[in-house]
Amino acid sequence: MVNSILDKQLRELSDFEKRYSGTAEQPRHYSHLEDSELTLSNILDKPSIVPVDYFFKPDQNVVFLKHPRFIKFTEHRHSFIEMNYVYSGTCTQYINGKEVILKEGDLCLLDTNVIHGIESASENDIIINIMIRTSYFDSALIQRLSGNDLLTDFFVQAIYQQKKDSRYILFPKGQNNRLSEIIFQALEEYFHPQLCSNEAINSYMLLIFTELLRIYNSFSKNKEEPTFKKAIISDILSYMEQNYQTMTLETTAEKFHFHPNHLTRLLKTNLGKTFIELSHQLKIKNTCTLLDNTDLTIDQIANRVGYTNITFFYKSFKKIHGATPAEYRKKTSKSPTRL
Incomplete structure (x- = not known):
């Protein structure tokens, strides 16, 4: 009303x-x-x-x-x-x-x-x-x-x-x-x-x-152009969100009956990022969630999100956030976003 x-x-x-x-x-x-x-x-x-x-x-x-x-x-x-x-x-x-x-x-x-x-x-x-x-x-x-x-x-x-x-x-x-x-x-x-x-x-x-x-x-569903490719990519991304800790390029490609090289090209063409880049994006995003909301140690968090190489985990995190996980956790504010 x-x-x-x-x-x-x-x-x-x-x-x-x-x-x-x-x-x-x-x-x-x-x-x-x-x-x-x-x-x-x-x-x-x-x-x-x-x-x-x-x-x-x-x-x-x-x-x-x-x-x-x-x-x-x-x-x-x-x-x-x-x-x-x-x-x-x-x-x-x-x-x-x-x-x-x-x-x-x-x-x-x-x-x-x-x-x-x-x-x-x-x-x-x-x-x-x-x-x-x-x-x-x-x-x-x-x-x-x-x-x-x-x-x-x-x-x-x-x-x-x-x-x-x-x-x-x-x-x-x-x-x-x-x-x-x-x-x-x-x-x-x-x-x-x-x-x-x-x-x-x-x-x-x-x-x-x-x-x-x-x-x-x-x-978009009513447009004349084929929507099959968009639907497939959406399914792939949903799968990656749910399995980011353990997925690999090979297992994901097999899940959708693609050759790994074809899956890589598909993601790069439509998202501008490789499978590896998307994988790290998901893992680091979930790392931030755990840093903000748990008391787990940084090594425990790294293992939980799927990193086995701790040195590489630190390098990946700093590349995205410009700070170490410890620095990020210290600086993170839980105040709501202002308008």
């Missing part, structure tokens, strides 16, 4: 919008977030990168912003991840020179440095901009989605490889209203903060990306 107070707030004209509503000739500019109010920044004649501190306070990782109406935003780039969600009406963007029209309920995910501009929105066009620091996107979201890092990496690479020259993803409105409901609940927490709102928004962000994964999976 829509919160009428928030819905009214989103549809109301801000002081900024009132200045430009009905203006025949729109100024060309970029937006700058300062004390929750938009102000004009420098007028630029060529695509410019908008720095993180235009929108984010030092301790913020996620920012929700109602896109200003009646203003044409000329081409620009961001140093952060951006999602444009159409709450009401439509949104016309130009992404790398290509016109992209979003309808109500659609969402567009833009990678960093994508050149895009947005046409002037009318009064009924309510677009929500969700901006995410890349560090938060990588650590707090992608690595935690569905509890399966490898499958999520595969998802991200698969959808970006399809559009590797444009680096954006369009998610059409799903079969149900779950995404809309989750985004609206996140907006309520953001614009009307209560006790533990930061933690609630962190949870909503995970739910948003989980729903996007489901929407992508649903639409």
